[in-house]
Amino acid sequence: MTASVSSPVIQLSGITKRYGSTVALDGIDLDIGRGELVGLLGPNGAGKTTAVKLLLGLARPTTGSGHVLGAPLGDRVARRRIGYLPELFRYQPWLRAREVLTLHAELAGMPAAMRPSAAAAALALVDLADRADDAVGGFSKGMQQRLGLGVALLGDPDLVLLDEPTSALDPIGRTDVREIVREARDRGATVILNSHLLTEVERVCDRVIIVNHGRIIASGTLDDIVAGDGVRIRVTGLGPSGRSALDAFGPWQDDGEWATFRPLVADRIPDLVAAIVAAGGRVHAVEPGRGSLEARFLELVGHDTDTDGGSS
Amino acid sequence: MIVIARLTVRELVRRRVVWLLAGLTIVSVALVAFGVERLVSLAREEGLPELEIRVGVSQVLILIAFMFSFVLAMTAAFLGAPAIGGDVESGVALALLARPLRRIDLLLGRWLGLALVVVAYAVASGALAIGVVTVISGFGPPQPILALAFLAAQALVLMTLTLALGSVLPAIGAGAVAVVAFGIGWMAGVMAAVAAAFDLQSLAGAADASRWLFPSDGLWRGVVFGLEPPAAALLATGRSPEGLAANPFFALQPPAPAFVIWSGIWIAVVLGLAGWRFTRRDL
Numbered sequence: 001m002t003a004s005v006s007s008p009v010i011q012l013s014g015i016t017k018r019y020g021s022t023v024a025l026d027g028i029d030l031d032i033g034r035g036e037l038v039g040l041l042g043p044n045g046a047g048k049t050t051a052v053k054l055l056l057g058l059a060r061p062t063t064g065s066g067h068v069l070g071a072p073l074g075d076r077v078a079r080r081r082i083g084y085l086p087e088l089f090r091y092q093p094w095l096r097a098r099e100v101l102t103l104h105a106e107l108a109g110m111p112a113a114m115r116p117s118a119a120a121a122a123l124a125l126v127d128l129a130d131r132a133d134d135a136v137g138g139f140s141k142g143m144q145q146r147l148g149l150g151v152a153l154l155g156d157p158d159l160v161l162l163d164e165p166t167s168a169l170d171p172i173g174r175t176d177v178r179e180i181v182r183e184a185r186d187r188g189a190t191v192i193l194n195s196h197l198l199t200e201v202e203r204v205c206d207r208v209i210i211v212n213h214g215r216i217i218a219s220g221t222l223d224d225i226v227a228g229d230g231v232r233i234r235v236t237g238l239g240p241s242g243r244s245a246l247d248a249f250g251p252w253q254d255d256g257e258w259a260t261f262r263p264l265v266a267d268r269i270p271d272l273v274a275a276i277v278a279a280g281g282r283v284h285a286v287e288p289g290r291g292s293l294e295a296r297f298l299e300l301v302g303h304d305t306d307t308d309g310g311s312s
Numbered sequence: 313m314i315v316i317a318r319l320t321v322r323e324l325v326r327r328r329v330v331w332l333l334a335g336l337t338i339v340s341v342a343l344v345a346f347g348v349e350r351l352v353s354l355a356r357e358e359g360l361p362e363l364e365i366r367v368g369v370s371q372v373l374i375l376i377a378f379m380f381s382f383v384l385a386m387t388a389a390f391l392g393a394p395a396i397g398g399d400v401e402s403g404v405a406l407a408l409l410a411r412p413l414r415r416i417d418l419l420l421g422r423w424l425g426l427a428l429v430v431v432a433y434a435v436a437s438g439a440l441a442i443g444v445v446t447v448i449s450g451f452g453p454p455q456p457i458l459a460l461a462f463l464a465a466q467a468l469v470l471m472t473l474t475l476a477l478g479s480v481l482p483a484i485g486a487g488a489v490a491v492v493a494f495g496i497g498w499m500a501g502v503m504a505a506v507a508a509a510f511d512l513q514s515l516a517g518a519a520d521a522s523r524w525l526f527p528s529d530g531l532w533r534g535v536v537f538g539l540e541p542p543a544a545a546l547l548a549t550g551r552s553p554e555g556l557a558a559n560p561f562f563a564l565q566p567p568a569p570a571f572v573i574w575s576g577i578w579i580a581v582v583l584g585l586a587g588w589r590f591t592r593r594d595l
Contacts, residue, residue, distance in 0.1 A: 019594070056410045059594035076412045084410040088403030092319075094326045106315055107411035151407060 008067075009034050009159055009190040010055060015064035017050050017214070024050040026214035028064070032192070032207075034158075037185040039201030040194040042211035043301055048194045049087055051211070052161050055192075056084055069159060080109050083152035087163040087194075089145050093137030097128055097147055100136060104151050114155075122150035125180060141168040149177065153184060160184050163194045178204045202226075202293040212301050226296045230262030231269050234285040235276055242279030249275070253299065257284075260295070316413075316421025317428070320395070324429050333387065337437040340383075344376055345444045352449045369449040370541045374561045376441060377463065377535055384437075384467045385528070388430050389490045392474030395422040396590065397483035406595060416587040423475055423583060430471050434464040442539075458566065459538025465575060466531040470494055472579045473526070476586030480593065493526055501529035505562075527575040530567050537563040 008031040017025040025047045032038055042048045053059040054066070057074020071078035091100045101119035110118060123129045126146040131139070136147065145168040152160055162181070166174045174197075181191050181204055195201050201208060208225050210218040218225055234257050246252060246259070249272050253260040261272065273283055324330050351372065355365045396419060399405040409415060438460045446452035453459060470490055477486035504519030506512070523530035540562060567575075 053595065058406060058409060060592070076414065079410060079412040082410065084407065086403055086406040086410070088406060090403040091407060092323065092404060094323055103315070103319065104407070104411060107408065107413050109412060148407070 007034065008032055009036075010066070010068055010192075012054075012066035013064055015051075015054065015061045015066055017047070017054060017059065018062045023214050025054070025061070028214075028216060030209070030216065030219075032190060034190055035185060035188050037181060037191045037204060037206045038193065039205035039208045040192055040211065041196075041198065041201060041208060041297060044196075046211045047214040048211055049163055050214075052084075052163050052192065052194055055161060056082065081158040083154060083157035083160045085145075085148045085152040085162045085165050087167070089148035089168075091136050091144065091147060091151070093135065095136055096133050097123060097136055097139070097150075098132040100147060101150060101154055104154055108155060110155055118155050122154045125153060126150040127176065142170060142173055145169055146173065149180065153180065156184075156187065156189070158189055160189050160191045161194070162192065164196065165193065166195070166197060166200055174200060198292075198294045198297055208293070210297060210300055218300050222293065226293050230260065230264050231266075231272070232258055232260045232285075232287040233273070233276065233283060234258055235281045235283055238276065238279060238281035242276070242281055245275060245279050246272070262299075313417040313421040313424065316418055317424035320422055320425025321428060324391070324425075329391070330429065330433075333433050333437075337433075337440060340380075341437070341440050341444055344441055345448055348372060348445050349448045365449070366451045367541055369445065369451045370453060370539060371561065373442065373445050373453060374536055374539050376445075377438070377459065377539055378532075378561065380437065380441065381463060381466055381532060381535065384430070384434055384463065385470045385494045386491065387433065388426075388467045388471035389474045389487045389494070391426050391430065392471040393478045393487035393490070394483040395426060395475050395478060397478030397481060397486050400479075400595060401482060409595065415591045419475070419479060419583065419587050419590055423472065426471055426475065427468055430467045431464045434467050435460050438463050453539040454541065455538040457538075459535045462531045462534030462538060462567070465572075466528050466535065468579060469526070469528050469531060469575060472582050476582045479586045479590040494528055497522060497526045497529040498532070501532065504529075524571070524574060527571065527578055530571055531575060533563040534567045534572075536561060537566040 010030060010032040012028050012030040015025055015028040015030075016023070028047075028051065040048050040051065050059060054061055054073060055068050056079065057076075061073065066073045068075070069078040069081055092103075095103065098119050101122050102115050105115040105118050106112075120129070120132070123132050126149050128143065128146055128150065131143065136144065139147065145165065149162070149165055152162060152165075160181070165181075166177050169177065178200065181193060184191050185206075193201060193205060202222065205222065207221055208218070209216055210225070236257060243254065246261075249261055249268065250264055251262070253262075264272065269286065273286060276283055348369065352365060352369065355368060360368075396405070399408070405418070408418060439456070442453060442456045442459070470493075473493060474486050474490040477489055481489070500519045500522035504516055504523070507516035507519055
């Protein structure tokens, strides 16, 4: 699946990554443009972290090619403009928070005169200014993740890759992260948010990419993914024969009293309601429009898994 | 590379490794001073000739150097094993290598930082021990600088091997393999001495080859040569040339210049292979 965006910040073409007999990524094509805030979703082992590592050159594709910020995957110069928070966020426990940031500023090639102010700005951004001179080893997991977020956003990079950035944070921290990534996007950075937390993605991302078994199974705006044309209807009194009669309206999900039909063009909703009533059902509610990302995610991943005949 | 070397030295200082090593050195040198003083005093009270006392002091110093070289080797292994391997396992390396830092620079920076600490430790501790023994006994080794240089080189070889293994293996595995290699190398050195004494050419050849494969023991012979009195002095005390040749704590000659050059090349080759493999490794 390909989404075309002009002058892409990330462009992947036919990327496959195998670890022995395990296929982590299977023919990924992807374009992500400047200023996009993209949520990368998928179940455990779907290939999300592998995809992020490939973008940074931490792993190499088995086949395929790609460019990040106009340079080939893993290009050293391009990495000056990339910020990264790994899923496994660990920083030198014997360094102070300020020193971690100064170190990364130096590694990123920032001029010496700019490093202290950049480090201070990053610490303030993640609300760690008052712990700047404390050793990282004494930080809680949440504070270390905040520090990692500060490291990723140090020096206002053009591309920010955040792998599970809120996994160790409390609800306040999660709210802060949402605000921080929005600000990064608003200043023109491209942000990739790799997360299991669908509600987080739903609240901040402009675009969602769902990965399963190493393949992109859906890509688009939240409206594209979640809404589509569909309807949720609360029905009672419908027997088995009546329920099977509803198959004529396309694929639908039976959740007890609630039935979700997607896709279904809006013009057919009256016909559907009439069919339910004709079959002896009582209609209590009709909710056209958008479902939740979680429901859509489960639907897509479940369908993909069923198609593959396995589970992830 | 320099950034990582500085970071490595700072880590060893900040984590109190350097201070721990300094403390251990002071304690061990104090014990050595006490032991040598007692031995020399007792020998003089017994009326032993000064030449015998000198030879005895040199043998004690070589034994101390052997124990110290073992401690140094273990230190080098324990420092080298987690330097890359530990960072990869913990995830610290992910954040570092996402920066415009070449993997080979991470490896060489780690090596340089560790090399500075290991060499400083070897030279400072060795010089202190030799100085104390010389002051107490009145006898100093003929070539202390040569001995210290070979001691430091031996530690560098082991640290290099451990660091290199740590870039492709888990840290604990890298340390274990390096320590075993050190032990096998020393045993090969003992076998070489035995082979020389009994004129066993094939065994001598195998032992000699092992020194070229892993130059730790060959460099140890340089330490021994720098610490022992001249062979003429040993022979004058009635020791047989065959017995000296079979003694793993005796070296008739220093390592050949070609071997010393090879040791430097060996370090470069091992680092190069580790860099080649580490650069291609998925993290």
